[in-house]
Structures are given as structure tokens and as C-alpha cells.
Amino acid sequence: MKNLTSVFALVAALLVPLSAAEPETGFVALFDGKTLEGWKANEYPEAFTIEDGAIKANGTRCHLFYEGKVNEAKFKDFELRLDVMTRKTSNGGVFIHTVFCKSGWPGGYEVQVNNTQSDPQKSGGLYNTVKNLVPFEDDAWMAYVITVKDGTVTVKVNDKQLADYKTEPGSTKLRPEGGTLAFQAHDKDSTTFYKNIRIKVLK
Numbered sequence: 001m002k003n004l005t006s007v008f009a010l011v012a013a014l015l016v017p018l019s020a021a022e023p024e025t026g027f028v029a030l031f032d033g034k035t036l037e038g039w040k041a042n043e044y045p046e047a048f049t050i051e052d053g054a055i056k057a058n059g060t061r062c063h064l065f066y067e068g069k070v071n072e073a074k075f076k077d078f079e080l081r082l083d084v085m086t087r088k089t090s091n092g093g094v095f096i097h098t099v100f101c102k103s104g105w106p107g108g109y110e111v112q113v114n115n116t117q118s119d120p121q122k123s124g125g126l127y128n129t130v131k132n133l134v135p136f137e138d139d140a141w142m143a144y145v146i147t148v149k150d151g152t153v154t155v156k157v158n159d160k161q162l163a164d165y166k167t168e169p170g171s172t173k174l175r176p177e178g179g180t181l182a183f184q185a186h187d188k189d190s191t192t193f194y195k196n197i198r199i200k201v202l203k
Helices: 002-016
Strands: 039-043 050-053 054-057 063-067 077-084 091-098 109-114 143-150 152-157 159-167 180-185 192-201
Touching: 002 143, 054 180, 077 091, 077 109, 091 192, 180 192
Parallel strands: none
Antiparallel strands: 039 063, 050 054, 054 192, 063 180, 077 143, 077 192, 091 109, 091 180, 143 152, 152 159
16 A cells, blocks of 8 residues: 555655746746745836736736846846746836836836737837847737846747847947846736746856
């Protein structure tokens, strides 16, 4: 009976879904999939909720900033990985090298999240900096990889490189000491989702 129990335990361990595994080597999770612990919204906190293990953004324009313990919420050179999804005619964004602001638009660079909303700039571009005009699909998870290293910002979505932008000292939006991350709730007609948020600090 003891041997049979051991066999069942081994089988159960092998059947654990990959999504339950620890983040990749060197990466640290920034979102627990259950709560907004470590995150702070500014103008309209009700615009951000948890749905099926993801951060759901829907409501009057506002932003959700990471203020957790990882690297004291300050990232200079890093690789950020996350899964993003849009609903039809929805707009959103992922901000990097930003700081908490009580209202208005965050500083730093915005990585666009938009496939079928009217704005011609589509998912994966650096907003008003490196434009992607070819949309991905709504209602499907997109794998984002955002990297900042030595003044260059690169963005890949589903392994497709959409930005490889070398910033210039006189015009860069990268903060010398690094910054935090933020998600955007664009408007009440836009619904976007963010999950599996993890980061590797490079500097």
C-alpha cells in the first residue's frame, strides 16, 4: 500500500501544469496571480481587478504602478516577460522606466497594447517612437519580451522583433537610476489583460 501511495504521489507531481512552475532561471515574478499586492493604482483604482489569474484593466484612464519589493521597484537594465491580451477595439500599454504619478500620463517609454482600436499604432511598438502598424489578434495571449540594456530598448511579441531602439543621451526617456513599470487602463470601452509578469535584472 505504501508503494502504491508513492506511485500516485509521483504521478501527481508529473502532472503539475507548467504554469505552476517557478519563473525561468534568473527571473522573479512581480504578480502573484491572485492579488494586486505590490501594485498601486493612481486616479481610479477600481479600473484594475483580477480575473482568471490576470490583471484586468478596464475603466476611466489611469495607471497601475509596480511598487513591490523586487529590486526596490527600480529597474535600469532588465528583461521583462509577460503575457498580454486585448479584447476587440481595446487600447492599453506597458510603461517602463517610469515613476508613480498621482494623475496624468506616466513618463518613460510606453510599449503599445492595441490590435483593433482606432489608434494606428499597434501592439509591440514604442509609442510615438518606433511604430508597429500591423496588428496581432484580439482574444489571444501575446508573449511580450521587453529588454532595456545599455540604452537600447528592444521589444518582441510572439518572437517577432518590433523595436530595437538605441536612445540618445539628449532625448532619452530612460531614467539614469532606472524606474518602475506601469499598466494602462485606457478607457471604459477598452479591456486588456496582463499575466505571468516576471523580470530579470541585468544591471
